[in-house]
Amino acid sequence: MRAEPGTGRLDLIAMGRAGVDLYGEQVGGRLEDVTSFAKYLGGSPANTAVGGARLGLRTALLTRVGDDHMGRFLREQLTREGVETAGVLTDRERLTALVLLGIRDPDSFPLVFYRENCADMALCTEDIDPALLTRADALLINGTHMSRPGVRAASVKAAQLVKAQGGRIILDVDYRPVLWGLTPRDRGEDRFVADAGVTAALDQMLPLCDLIVGTEEEIHILGGTTDTLAALRRIRRRSHALLVLKRGAHGCVAFPGAIPASLEEGCVGQGFPIEVFNVLGAGDAFMAGFLRGWLRGEDIATCCSWANACGALVVSRHGCAPAAPSWDELMLFLSRQDWPARLRDSPMLEQKHWSSTRTGTYDSLCVLAIDHRSQFEELAAGQADAERISRFKALALRAVEQATGDRPGVGVLIDDRYGVRVLERAGRLPYWIGRPIEEPGSRPLRFEGAASVEETLKAWPAGQAVKCLVFYHPDDPPVLRAEQDEKILRLSAACRASRHELLLEIIASGHGAIGPDTVSTVIRHIYDLGVYPDWWKLESSADIRAWSAIEAAIQERDPECRGIILLGLAAPEADLLASFTVAAACPLVKGFAVGRTIWHDVARHWFAGAIGDEEAVDRLATNFEALIAGWHEARQQATAG
Template sequence: MAKEHSLDLIAIGRSCADLYGQQTGGRLEDMLSFAKYVGGSPTNTAVGAARLGLRTGLLTRVGEDHFGRFIGEQLAREGVSTQGVIADPQRLTALAFLGIRDPDTFPLVFYRENCADMALCVEDVDPAFIRSAGAVLISGTHLSQPQVFEASLQACRIAREAGARVIFDVDYRPVLWGLAGRDRGDDRFVAHEGVTARLQEALPLCDLIVGTEEEIHILGGTTDTLAALRAIRARTDACLVCKRGAAGCSVFAAAIPARLDDGLTGRGFAVEVFNVLGAGDAFMAGFLRGWLRGEPLEVCSDWANACGAIVVSRHGCAPAMPTWVELQAFLRGGDRPFRLREDAALEQLHWATTRSGRYDELMVLAVDHRSQFEELCRQTGADPARLPAFKALALRAVDRVAGGDPRFGVLLDGRYGMRALEAAADHPYWIGRPIELPGSCPLAFEGSADVATELASWPYNHVVKCLVLCHPDDADELRERQERQLLRLHDAARKTRHELLLEIIASRNGQIDDHTVSRAMQRLYDLGLRPDWWKLEPSDSAAAWRNIERTIAANDPHCRGVVLLGLSAPEEELAASFRAAAQVPIVKGFAVGRTIFADAAEQWLAGRIDDAGAIDDLAARFAALVEAWRAARTHGAPADREIA
């Protein structure tokens, strides 16, 4: 009976922060801003394979620094085991600066002087961790340093002794072997007998070897591809895979034939090459998804080529990796644009299936109000400069109730809530932040005149909340103006990688019935809007909630869900709406504000209670709504229970 492993794959080697130029079509010297992703070939493959459903882990070192913590946190979000990620207090995390100039030019500069991942050593190889996986993956670049070479081969030997398989990604970067200038990180081939000899030492341990034609050349010691393959075959019985770009790949499970095309040839996919960086790691992830699950080599090749085609069309390496759901949709075919990143349906599927975290429940204290707090200041004679302090107290109240539970959250604005937003960064809570100008109808945005520029200054974990006062029967001019704004916002949020919560209040613009809100939502879906969250008015109509759920299911089955707003309703009314909404699974919780904070804010601004009193009041009211929501979901409370 085969041994059951807790992991399918452990990738060993490079792990860095990729800083990707956000401007394309120019020199790296002329790029002004950079997007930050996890990077390094084995790390990318671990992420890609995890997205495809494999249980993956990583053995590497990162610095005990901000970038190292980023890599660890992102790996955890991707579902990659970090048991083998070692924090090195003596060295910094490696960096790579990358750019996209034209279809053939991708400038790349490695910052890897005495970096953490190149300090991996034999002592870092935990035999129990290696034995927990059905396969290990090593990469050629990591074999360039003696101690990393020994660590990698030690892991391979342990794996083989345990009956696991060994995969070798040739991953040749001449600059990291000292064979090219430091500004030549994108060079793919420099012949060198010493490199060939070093790489070939790993061959007897391997079960699968994957490389581009240039990488096959360095591994085989000749620029004749067939001769190189035969030289490799003389040293190993491993399955050999030669990646051939747009032509797909050729796979050789046994003897090397007379022509490359006489091998098992996996089909290619015709897409525009936007960015070759990362496509090989995606290829490896796709191939391993099949190979480690016992699929025929033809299927492995198809999946590998498809993953490479998807990633070559996108910005970035690890974040561009497709999910299993996305890969299956791509393979089903259909009429896809040559510029694959313009396939709106595929891009939506990618976005929706790569969001981090899952929310089966979400309970939010909303204190993002601005005009309402300004009115409270006028009523009490308080200085608005005190408002940031009160909003910071609200965060402390949430923390008292939540106790670190990520199913809780806060809605905070940047005008008066910035100090609280900054403090919230140290907590695991969901964070929402408004973008709309309070009370605007037609919708207008707060901050920069360009909404994308505004969102670019927000941390990525701030969910963009936009309240729109709209009704399906609004006049054409009003509706069209608001829809143009929402389309701008949706596009901006996707480009800045922020989730979007749309809050619809229809009752201010007309009469509502059981179909009003679902009609308004359908109109927005028809425009191509796919918000990650909806925030909707409370209602005690079960029929209205069923209509809302059907609308979401028909248009965006990957939607995160709905949270209920409060509209200053008394707690008893909210509890009644909770009981109706909680029976609909798409409703995940609530984001309520004035029902909770109004009294405490007035008392605190007037000086009748102190900070501790305000926190006590806020926490008690918030906790009561949490209890009411949970009781509604479990049917555990009497229908007319009074909320204290």
């Protein structure tokens, strides 16, 4: 049951609920009428741990997850978000909790909790590892984990251990009456039912707390009365904690000392005038923002401002943890006051959110491209059918494994026309995966797959980048440019909606004169459209002026772009290696995605029966290794120079 220990100090350990949120994608109707759901990490403490990590805090989660697919998803997602998982224990007898959520209207957010005997509610005192807790400056306790004797005892034990070593204790009241058995199970959205037993259970934590955060309803249950000031005074008699009252659109009020005669006499943090789309998760983001200030010694006014801003950003979006802002996004939001009431309508904010919350980094990326379709059809004409092409692509994936093992910074580009079985296997391997969306050779751009590109991407697994090749030149006729622009815009919107990264491949050669500014002009134009590819895939150039212009365009418009990878266009290996030397001087170029240079001759001999499977794999692996080594050598020389 015990997880592997971590190392280093932690700003915060969040303890309690961790589950999977299944969010209805259809908005404005009953939960009964929702037909599809988006899957997100969920559970109040887990959301706050992610939100805190995005804001720069060193966070960890203490909970249990099931030994199931959803539990593994939570553990992997926490790791991707930078949340330490040393305290995420695997329960082999219970399943991970699930929640179904919907957005009906600005005041109705139906929830159904599937938490019967779930993993996180089995957390017990034996799970509390002093070695983990001694690393924490603060511990966040979740009110729901005071609802059963076992998790209540575990919460109290953890709080006592952290308090004894000089750490601080935070209570997020997080009152859900349904989770205390006080409402019918279909009333998960109910926020308040008075109950003396709940008040008594929560009361055990009050003397240990340094910070208590709750809505008015949560302050009422904690204080045992629906008179807000009276409840605050009753809490104050039991605790010297900083009390923070969340008031939704009205912001918040903090009380560091005695409770005054009116709420307005506390430390008032003003809210933000934005449209409320989805209140779910806003409190968790509020907590993350407040803790980013409080744990780093900021004054109360600043803590309140950051908390309210984080809450405002989340109520404008779909989902809880995925909607939490990054530090850069928070600072951007606070830097001006002219945002639209519907924050999600701001391209600037949405782009900052997307680019600053993507997970994973790539110092380099070397990709074997076997997504070709028409080239394989031409190569195999009269000698092979679709099954044989698929078999060769499977050999190419074996070659990647043989050449690189689990080395980071390796990827594959694979199509689903001939490589669907290869895509399935690649998804179980530690590789970056790209998948083409364009019809081969189409100009103007056309998409493969379903009737709409949006429908196509809905069927693609998360983690697969959408690769789109566009033959585009600044001197293209206006009608052609307009048609291609419309397709690029549509694809970009579809990628964001389906949460897939976009690799945009631009080939300008063959469609007009090529000068130092040709490609950079195309790049600027695409940014002017409002399209921000996560990756660019570009032709090699021996002209350093071209690379300087490209780098300047990207840095100016999207400094958080993941980078550029080079395409090969079937160039001889020696020519490619020479082009690496020039491109490596541009830090934004991260590597290559090359196909025919690596596999063309091998495929020709294999389809003709001149070589067998094993020789094909060996030769493909050797060719791929040679380009990887050449790229890294070029980068080292550029860095040394």
